[in-house]
Amino acid sequence: MSIVTEQLSFHYGKKTVIDNLSLKINSGFNVLLGPNGAGKSTLFSMLTGLSQASIGNVHINGYDLKENRPKIMRSMGVVFQQSTLDFDLSVKQNLVYYAALHGISASKALSNISDILSQLQLTQRLNDKVRSLNGGHRRRVEIARALIHQPKVLLLDEATVGLDIDSRKMITDYVGKLCIDLDICVLWATHLIDEIAENDQLILINEGKITAQGLSRELCKKHNVDDIYQLYRRLTTSTELV
Numbered sequence: 001m002s003i004v005t006e007q008l009s010f011h012y013g014k015k016t017v018i019d020n021l022s023l024k025i026n027s028g029f030n031v032l033l034g035p036n037g038a039g040k041s042t043l044f045s046m047l048t049g050l051s052q053a054s055i056g057n058v059h060i061n062g063y064d065l066k067e068n069r070p071k072i073m074r075s076m077g078v079v080f081q082q083s084t085l086d087f088d089l090s091v092k093q094n095l096v097y098y099a100a101l102h103g104i105s106a107s108k109a110l111s112n113i114s115d116i117l118s119q120l121q122l123t124q125r126l127n128d129k130v131r132s133l134n135g136g137h138r139r140r141v142e143i144a145r146a147l148i149h150q151p152k153v154l155l156l157d158e159a160t161v162g163l164d165i166d167s168r169k170m171i172t173d174y175v176g177k178l179c180i181d182l183d184i185c186v187l188w189a190t191h192l193i194d195e196i197a198e199n200d201q202l203i204l205i206n207e208g209k210i211t212a213q214g215l216s217r218e219l220c221k222k223h224n225v226d227d228i229y230q231l232y233r234r235l236t237t238s239t240e241l242v
């Protein structure tokens with residue numbers, strides 16, 4: 001399982017948002033860390049084929065995205081930054097509707113993710129309207145939904161934004177475990193450094209460029225800093241603040 005980008009660029013008008021970005025990630029938990037405006041969401045929309053690169057290529061599991069998008073989408077799960085659940089439907093209706101878009105029956109969908117629903121403590125909430133769930137539960141529903149078609153690559157764009165500490169920890173621990181249990185490639189975009197463990201593969205992005213990639217503890221050692229916060233300070237700029 002892999003995601004490879006080769007010299008990828010993307011522009012909004014004259015502004016370069018993704019700048020000659022080459023990246024290779026494999027199975028496991030890979031964290032994409034960068035400040036607001038670094039280009040994380042834009043990169044995600046390019047990896048899902050929603051935005052076309054001005055220049056460069058994307059390969060998912062060895063397939064060129066331009067030529068094989070339907071095939072790639074069948075092996076990719078995505079949790080976008082903004083919720084895409086229908087709040088007026090039940091959890092089960094949301095899951096079943098999404099499964100139908102993938103040509104999967106309701107019974108197969110629920111059996112595909114029965115363990116996942118149980119581990120995410122959602123089994124008892126299947127008939128509840130999404131509107132009645134708290135933010136943490138809604139995010140868990142989106143993660144379960146993204147796994148219905150048993151993807152090999154899972155992209156999560158700031159999946160824990162706005163959640164409390166316990167909900168964030170539950171979700172990060174769960175997704176970390178998923179990588180091992182299902183042997184999938186996860187790309188986890190965040191700007192929250194406390195979500196990164198020293199054994200995680202870390203990719204730092206700043207102004208559309210990768211500024212570092214590797215095991216987070218090794219990157220700290222290489223750049224002679226004590227922790228990820230210092231690494232982040234050294235390798236990123238927050239130009240969007242001014």
Ligand SMILES: Nc1ncnc2c1ncn2[C@@H]1O[C@H](COP(=O)(O)OP(=O)(O)OP(=O)(O)O)[C@@H](O)[C@H]1O
Pocket residue numbers: 012017034035036037038039040041042043191
């Ligand atoms: N539709 C758009 N038109 C023009 N510029 C845009 C558009 N969408 C994003 N941008 C700009 O592209 C840059 C990268 O944005 P992007 O959303 O990819 O960053 P990000 O790293 O995901 O940030 P955040 O953490 O705030 O979500 C930013 O400077 C943003 O203002």
